[in-house]
Every structure is written in C-alpha cells, then in structure tokens.
Amino acid sequence: MAGERTRQAQQRNRRNGSRFPGTASPPAGSSGEHEELAVGRRGFLKAAGFGLMLAGCRQAPLEKAIPFLIPPEEIVPGRSLYYASTCTACPAACGLLAKTRDGRPIKLEGNPAHPLSRGALCALGQASILGLYDKWRPRNPRHQGQDTSWEQIDAQIMERLEGLRRGGGALRLLTGTLNSPALEAVVKRFLAGFPDARRISYDPVSRSAILDAHLQTHGKRVLPRYRFDRAEVILSFDADFLGTWISPVEHTAGYREARSPDVETPRRCYHVQVESRLSLTGSKADRRIVAAPHEHGPLAVQLAAALADLAGESFPGEVQRNEGLAQRVEPLARMLWRARRRSLVVSGSPDPAFQTACNYLNELLGNYGRTLELGPASRQREGDDGALAGLLEELGRGEVGALLVWGVDPVFELPLEGRWETLLEQVPLMISLDDRLTETCGLADYFCPDHHYLESWGDREPVEGVLSLLQPCIEPLGRTRPLIESLSAWMGDSRPAYELLREHWRSALFPRQRQETSFDAFWDRALHDGVAQIEPESRSFSEARFEPRMFGDGSREVSPAEGEFSLVLYPKVGILDGRHADNPWLQELPDPISKATWGNYACLAPLAAEAIGVREGDLIRLGAVAGQGPELELPVLVQPGQHERVVAVALGYGGKATRRFAGIGPRWLEAGETVGNDGRVGVNSAPFIRLQARHLVYSGVPVRLSPTGERRQLARTQLYDAITVPASLALPGGERRPAVKEVTWEELFDPHLPVEPGTHSEHGSSQDLWPDDHPYTGRRWAMTIDLDACTGCSACVIACQVENNIPVVGRDEVRRQREMHWLRIDRYYWGQGENLRVAHQPMPCQHCQNAPCETVCPVLATVHSAEGLNQQVYNRCVGTRYCANNCPYKVRRFNWFDYAHEDELENLVLNPDVTVRSRGVMEKCSFCVQRIQEAKIEAKRRGVELRDGEIQSACQQTCPASAIVFGNINDAGSRVAQLAQSARHYRVLEELNVKPAVAYLKLVSRPDPQEEGHG
Amino acid sequence: MKSSIATYTLLVALVFSLLALGQRARGFRLPGDQQGYEPVQPIAFSHRLHAGDLEIDCHYCHSGAERSRHAGIPATGTCMNCHRFVTASWGAVREENRRAQREERPPRRLLSPEIAKLYGHLGLDPNGEMGPGSQASPLSWIRIHSLPDFAYFDHRAHSVAGLGCPTCHGPVETMERVRQQESLSMGWCVNCHRQTRTGIQGAPVEASLDCSTCHY
Secondary structure (H helix, E strand, O other): OHHHHHHHHHHHHHOOOOOOOOOOOOOOOOOOHHHOOOOOHHHHHHHHHHHHHHHHHOOOOOOEEOOOOOOOOOOOOOOEEEEEEEOOOOOOOOEEEEEEEOOEEEEEEEOOOOOOOOOOOOHHHHHOHHHHOOOOOOOOOEEOOEEOOHHHHHHHHHHHHHHHHOOOOEEEEEEOOOOOHHHHHHHHHHHHOOOOEEEEEOOOOOOHHHHHHHHHHHOOOOEEEEOHHHOOEEEEEOOOOOOOOOOHHHHHHHHHHHOOOOOOOOOOOEEEEEEOOOOOOHHHOOEEEEOOHHHHHHHHHHHHHHHHHHHOOOOOOOOOOOHHHHHHHHHHHHHHHHOOOOEEEEEOOOOHHHHHHHHHHHHHOOOEOOOEEEEEEEOOOOOOHHHHHHHHHHHHOOOEEEEEEEOOOHHHHOOOOOHHHHHHHOOOEEEEOOOOOOOOHHHOOEEOOOOOHHHOOEEEEEEOOEEEEEOOOOOOOOOOOOHHHHHHHHOOOOOOHHHHHHHHHHHHHHHHOOOOOOHHHHHHHHHHHOEEEOOOOOOOOOOOOOOHHHHOOOOOOOOOOOOOEEEEEEOEOOOEOOOOOOOHHHHHOOOOOOOEEOOOOEEEOHHHHHHHOOOOOEEEEEEEOOOOOOEEEEEEEEOOOOOOOEEEEEOOOOOHHHHHHOOOOOOOOOOOOOOOOOOOOOOOOHHHOEEEOOEEEOEEEEEEEEEEEEEOOOEEOOOOOEOEOOOOOOOOOOOEOOOOOEEEHHHHHOOOOOOOOOOOOOOOOOOOOOOOOOOOOOOOEEEEEEOOOOOOOOHHHHHHHHHOOOOOOOHHHHHOOOOOOOOEEEEEEEOOHHHOEEEEEEEOOOOOOOOHHHHHOOOOOEEEOOOOOEEEOOOOOOOOOHHHHHOOOOOOEEOOOOOOOOOOOHHHHOOOOOOOOOOOOEEOOOOOHHHHHHHHHHHHHHOOOOOOOOOOOHHHHHOOOOOEEEEEOOOOOOHHHHHOOOOOEEOOOHHHOOOOOEEEEOEEEOOOOOOOOOO | OHHHHHHHHHHHHHHHHHHHHHHHHHOOOOOOOOOOOOOOOOOOOOHHHHHHHOOOOHHHHOHHHHOOOOOOOOOHHHHHHHHOOOOOOHHHHHHHHHHHHHHOOOOOOOOOHHHHHHHHHHOEOOOOOEOOOOOOOOOOEEOOOOOOOOOOOOHHHHHHOOOOOHHHHOOHHHOOOOOOOOOOOHHHHHHHHHHHHHOEOOEOOOOOOOHHHOOO
C-alpha cells in the first residue's frame, strides 16, 4: 500500500510535473472561471497568466492512504521481506533470495547459503523477475486459441486421455531438463497410467554428448559435476563455462577460487582455451589456441595419444600421425601430465566421440573423483538427443497419440527444415504446458499455462543430494496452474502443488537426511535456507573402459573448401537458446565481447572481412553451400580473435516473441525501429542446426557468404576496442593507454621486484587545485573492482538496472550512444592473433573526490556528500549536461526522453526506494545510496555499529566472481581498506588527479607454468 | 471630462483589485505546500479522543514509526482490537443499560454510526459476526502528510534520534480532525537538521545535511 502509493505517485510525477491535474480540490485556491472573457489574443494571454498564478495557489490532488483490512503478520509497509527460492531461468538452479515489498517481488539476490551459486546470480537470473510482470504472459487456459476454464479443459483432456488409456496410441511428454524430484515423481505416476507413455527431454543447446560419452565409458548416462575450484590446469575445447556452459555461476565462483592471488596460499590455475571464436571464457584464458571446429577433434586425439605416451599406455583410438599437430600438443600434454589429478579437460562439443576423448584424457590424468565427480553428479542437463531423434521417427510414423510439451519450444529452437511443424500438426492430441506463449503452443490443441517460477512451489536438484526449494513470492497474477497440479489433476488428484511437494519430500527425501528428527523441522529449515542436503542416491559406475569404436573416426566436422566458411552457432550470454529473448533488459544488455545489443550478427575475423570486402554493419547473405537449405541475412561484426575461416552467429534471436519490441523506445521525429523488416529482433539461426547421427550439431556447416550491398548499423555500446593508441597518434612511450594495468604473477610474488603499492602513476601530480578542507572524518565509501576476477559476465549490469529503475531505450537510442545503464563494462583488446588479450573493466561512477562534474554544474545538482559520495539530485537538475561533458569517465546518463513507464504491470517491478527519473534529468551510479541509507538507519535503530560487508551494492551482491568490494575505506579493518594496500591497486586516469573512490586491482598475467620450470 | 471619469473609474478599479490581490497574497503558498490541510475523512475519527483523552500511545496504531520508513495507517483490523467491545459512547451505553433495566430486558448492543462504517468495511454485522454474503472492502483514508516522490523520509531515523511525533505533526492529541501543522517543505526540514546539530534533549545527534540523505 504505501509502496503502491509511491509507485502511483511516481508515475504521476513523471508525467512531468503535472502535479495539479486536479481530481478533487482540497481547500485554498479558487477557480478562475470569471476570467473567461470573449477577448482576443492579448486578453487570452492575460487570462492564461492569471490562471497560471491561481494554479500555483491550488493544492496537490487528493491522495488516498489505504491500509490493510487485516494485516498479514509479517508485513510492515515499507520494509522488505526476503524469501529463499530457486532460479529456474536455466536448469543450473542457482539459489536466490527474492526481495518482496508489500507482497510483490522487486529484486532477486543470490542466496549465500546455496552451496553451488554461493550468493551470486547471472544476468539471466537477475532479469528473470521481469518475466513475472510480463503482460504478454498467458493468463488463462486455452482450447483451440480460445480462453476457457480449467474445469472445462480438464474434463475434455481427461476424456481424451481416457481414450488413450484404452489403447489409442502412445503418449509422449516432451520436456527440457527437468531436475525436480517432486515433479519427476508425479510425472512417473502419470506416465505409468498409460500403456505406452514416456518422457523425452532435450536441451535446446544440447549437452547430450557428455552424458552419452559417459554411458559408453562409465556405463551410466551421467553429467559429471565439474570442480573448477580444484583445478590447477584447465583445458577447454570450446566450452564457454564462464558464460553459457552448464552452470556458469557455479563455474565462475570455482574458477575464481582456483585463480585467486589474494588468499593466504595464492593459487594460480593455468587455463588453456581452444576455440574458433572469441568467447567470454576465452577472454579470460591464459592461453588461447584458435582453431576451426574441424581442427578440434584431431587436436584432442593427438593430445590423447601424446598423454598416453607419457603415461606409458597405448591409445585405444586411431591416430593419424601429424607431426605439426604433435609438436603443438606436446607442451600441452606435458603441462597436463605434471598437473595430473589437479587438471581438468572439458569440451563443449556435441559429438560423443570427442567427449569420449575428453573422458579418456581425464581418466588418464586421474581427474575423476577430483576435478570432476560422477557421484554426486550434476543434474543440470539431462537432454537426450537420441531420444529426440527417436521421437521424430515415431511422429513420422504417426504412432504418437498424444504429445505433451513443457519447457521447450522445438518449432523455434530446432526447426529442422520445418519438420516439427508438419509432424506436430498430425498429432491427434497436443497439449502445451509452458509458462509463456511459445511458437510450439500455436500448434497445440490445448494450452495449459504454468505459473511463473516466482509464483510456484517446487524443488530442484541441481547436483545429486543438493535440494533447492522454490516458494511462491506473490499470488499468481493469472489463472495459471503449475505443471505438477495439471498432471495430478488429470490423474484425478486435485491436491495443490504445495501438498504434492511436501508429500514427496516427506516420503522420499526426508528419510535420506540426517540433520533433523522431525519432518516439519526439516521442511522449515529447508524453506528458510532455500536448500537442504540429503544423502545422494547411491550410483554405481563401472570401471572406465575405452574401445577404439568409441572415438569415432577422428572428427565428423568437414573442413570448409576454399572460399567457404565454417558456420559456428553459439549461445550468447543473456539470450542463450532464446527462451528469454522476450525480456527487454536482456536484449539491451551489451554482449560481453562484441558490446552489441538488440539482435544478432555474423562475426567475422578481421582478415576474413577484408577478404570478402565487408566492414561492420554491411549486410551479408549466409547460405548453405549446397544451395538448398536455409539462408540468413545478417549484418557483419568484425571480431578480433576469431578464426579466419569461421563465421559465428548467435542462437536465440528472431523469435515471434520479439515482435513485441516494435515500438519500444521513445517515439520522436527521427526515431528508428528496434525490430527488423520482418518485425522481429535479429534472425533465427536455428535452421542451421542439424540432427546428424542422432545428435544435434551446431557448428561446422560450410557456408558461403555474399555481401548484399545493403547496410544495417549495429547498436554497439562501445566503439573503441583497442587499449593501444594508434601508431600515428601515439607519443613515444604512450602507445598503450594505462586504463587497464597488468602485472605478471612473478612480479606479484617476487620480493625482489617491488611493485609500488597503492596509488602511483607515471603522470600523477601531488599538486592539488582544491584546498584540503574536506577531511572525511566519518565514513567514506569506496569500491574496489578486481579486473583479474571480473569475467565480464554482465550480471552486475542487469542487477543495477533492476535495483535502480533504469529504463530500456531501444535499439535506435543505443545506436546513438544513449543507453542508460549506470554500470557499463568496457572491454579492451591488445595483442594479435592467438596472443590477443582481453580485459573487462566495469565502469560505474567513480565518485571522484575532486569531481569534475561538480565544478561545472550551474545549479549545484551534483555535489559531494560528507561520506564521499558524488550525489546527483534529480529535483534540482535542469539538464544542462555540462557534468556529462566534463566527466572523464563518461559515466553520466541523460534522460533525453520520458522513457516508457506506461505498462502498469511492468511498473510493479520498480524499486520504491529509488526515484523514477523524468525527462531532462541527469543520472548515474549512486553507489546504491538507498541501500547505504537503509543499512545506516537500521543499524541506528538496533543500536549497533554498521559492520563491514553489511552494505552490498547491487552489482557486488550478484557478482559470481566476487570481483567487487564496497565499504568504508576510513575503517582500517574493512576489506576495501585492506585491498587499497594491495600491490595490484590502481586508479583509472590517475594523472587527472580527480581522486576517484573507485579503484581497480590489476590484471594478473600467468605465464605458461612450463616456461619457468616448476613442477 | 469624459477622460477624467474614466481615470477615476480606473483608479478605483485599481484600488479594489490591489485589495483583492492583497487578500489573495496572504493565502499564497508554494506548489505542494499543504500546511493547514484538514480534509474530511471517511470516518470521523477523533485524535483528540483517542490520543488526547484516552492517552493511547501513537505507536499503538502507527506501529511502523519505529520499525519502518512509513509510520503507516493502522490496518482496519487494529481498530477492532478495541472496537469489538467499544461500540458506542459511554453515555449512550449507560443510557441503554438504564433503559433496559427499567424495561426489564437485556441491554441491546449499540453501534455508533461512525463505528458502524468500520464494521461495514470489515464486512461484519452489528454483532461483530461475519454475515453470509457480507463483503469486506478497503477503507480509503485521505492522506494528509505527503512528501514529493523524490524525497525519502524515514520515520525510524527520527524516532530513534529521540524526536517526538509532535515535532513534525503538531499537537495531534488536541485535533478533532487531523490537520497538517507544519509546511513539510525542504527549508523546514533543513532548518531543523541544522539546529539539531547541537543535540536533541541533550543527546548528541548527527543530522546529516547531505542531499542524498533524502534524495536518491
């Protein structure tokens, strides 16, 4: 209520100062009607002027204060409540705490008690809250496209299912990864009621090959749990484990742990990435090996053979001796061998033969049970491409009597030359159970919409024995029903999800735990913590065995002929398979590497672009070599660090759901469209996915590129890529800009090579223009960002957007460099070819002590606080934009328009503690001052001291790598004060002497451990 | 001659309009200034009776003041803590009791018209029972103390610092109908923040003058 009021009032306020559109008028003031005279222009102006004066005397409109009738016990208006739940935006199932205000979730935070995600969330998880308030989300069950009621739809479906039970064909339930124990139990019961029923699952970005390879080599179809935290050498073949692969948040936390220089015994894990395009993971690698997709297989096989030699075993597969390759892998093999039991080989390949080679490598190196575990194993992906191929065959033969679909959208994700559409139309009974309108839903007879996950009870088991609980944080907004209830309702069991869940936990899971003696205590604890640990089901594995046939014939990938390119389809951070492509925050999130927003593009290496004579923004046609097959038209993006014979295109774009973005962004004379000519954002590249030998194949298709001669400018947020100054402009010695600094591991730990701690720069001056009359005797807020830890995953950008009510501006405005993100991540390149290095530098407002913005503001709308904050006062700002022009870090954002807040439902996600800015106002990072104020006042109320770490900015809270530290630098014991003493500590543009409160920790370069003869 | 009549007429008109303007200027206020605002509320709730005569603590109803940013309007159910039993004025109840004794019948349960509105909103019949088909409906009070949305005021900080409610709300216990006592303008806030630097009731306080104390 109170928050509600704030919101409504905010809207009113935003529509510009129209504080006086009188709905009713309390005392004072009177009407100016008698001024109305039939007069000319001058008279009218006089009357208008007088009328305005009178308007000034009137009072604000009537405001209501509506209290609860009977207050819920725990709700105090104005105070936030946190509920532990689980993110289901992808199957990684990270733990979260949903911050609710007056009964509605407004922000998701990571759950620190969760053993996998350890208090962090990714960009997707942060953004998933917007899906709850999506006005396009289905509200009612539908039959043949018409809204209907659950009673009617249940009666009809049950009747048709009854027919099936009596022998009317097979029933198939097609799902994505479904790692929910309670739901699985209900699904099992449901399917058991039919003579021929089965569940088939697939993942749009398939990891099936890993499981299939383990079925061959270890006798169990299982996905290992990868322990990057235990690794000392990581070799990754195209697995983007920090960005999109299996469980990025968990992997990032582990990766950081293995590479942390700041702990008592510093750990230097060495990371080698073999890839054909520049991925997020590749950007952090110590060594990148750029290889086209068809070269990965032979490389892995050669490596396996070399390692087998070192181990004194004979490699079971076929090896074609290749001296060049052998020489290349030799040092790698030695490095891995030295780090055996502490190394890890991973691969993103969808080819089981390739994964078998990886298993062989890990087995040879003794990594099983150490850096990758088969028990307890991961359950974060379970998709089975073979079963999917089987289903397609069954559908083709017309054997399927009923198909139920949940959690996947095959028509969009895997068009397979339109096969799904024709096949699904022939299925007698098709029921879609998704929580959104997918393209597959359009073909379904019945649509039984699921809740959004923030409305549901449920559970997840991301790793065997780790249970993560979901609880509803809001009343369902529509007449939707969770899958678990739908299935039980069709079995004649009308219990709600809560009871079904508890029942399963009581009977099946409670006996497997040891901490609590009563079920209620166990349940309450799990509900409070969000997670519970139980004894994992015992699984037995056979001894690893490898046979020559498992390794295939080297590689299935074909090398592209002269003049052709090898197509690589990749999932992009934030968009993945396109399931959340309807989320405007994620569409406007700059890709961590290319910094492009709103749509996909064809990435080409600089040399390749030169060869076919295209530059960024040129539209090219991308077609299969055979002439038959899909064809795409995409703008070019020139991507350093990519293989010359590869063209890389992101998946997940061009769905029907993106049609909603027509008209997003401010409408003005020169406004450009966000959507393309077909009304969609980007182009769907999925038609190039093939089902080959019962496996989904995403890359390696040879394609031909032909320029169309047209252009479509990309909306990129960063147009300066290199950290080096061009040779023609550089002064001697000034070729490299010092914004990103680097230190080698040796320098860091060699006592003979002292790196000056703290703040020193080449050009720094101790002369100060300003008197030293601001002593900052109390608290002083500061932030340190560890560039070595930062992976560029962009979770912080979205977290900041949610926390601070940052609007979405649309493609055209981003193209004009008018995006509103308070926190941007600068990405810089240096080096060439395989030695290309990448740095990600998060750049919030630097809160300078001698802030250049403050001295130029004519109305004192930006001033310094006694605690060192650079404050921006919206109600004082008149929008001269002098401050933005004078900011050396370019972190200020101007409201060129009143950005859209017309969607009443979407507005429910607005943070009531942060003003919604109106047009003509400057804004920027505030160090989450609303959190600082809240924590300070709360500490005062409790009569306790504010502890270090109690205030976490939104970006810091969600960071999977814990790269951001915020605190009071005047408190010598605080982490931020300790980090200020680090040898890696420096400030950006220090020579300007603006004294930023944000400091960075230098990147650490880790030379090849071989070269220095360790081991 | 004609022109002098016109001049006099104009002069008189000018004097009258100046007088009229003067009248108006006294009532002039800045936009958003609602000092003295005293709207009629949907239920004629008397703070004089509850906070003054009965000396009910402010925090009994406005319980958020110490725990939250908002002091809060009490939930309608909170009123029922007392008004389940107190249904009419003491005088009326006594009169009814006397009359019942005289007529040798059990006294009727009285419900004053204002309390009847309360029962109505909660969907209760005069006996305090949920009748069949009765519908509860929220009670919309008219908000008096309202700050602009770019200003964040926190009750907690002020009540913890030892400021009593009357500092900002005035002698509410004397008001039959609540009136906004102070202007609640920024100048008024800041003046107080400046003055209390020396302490509140002898206790040192730290009233910040930073913009971001209230604006973010």
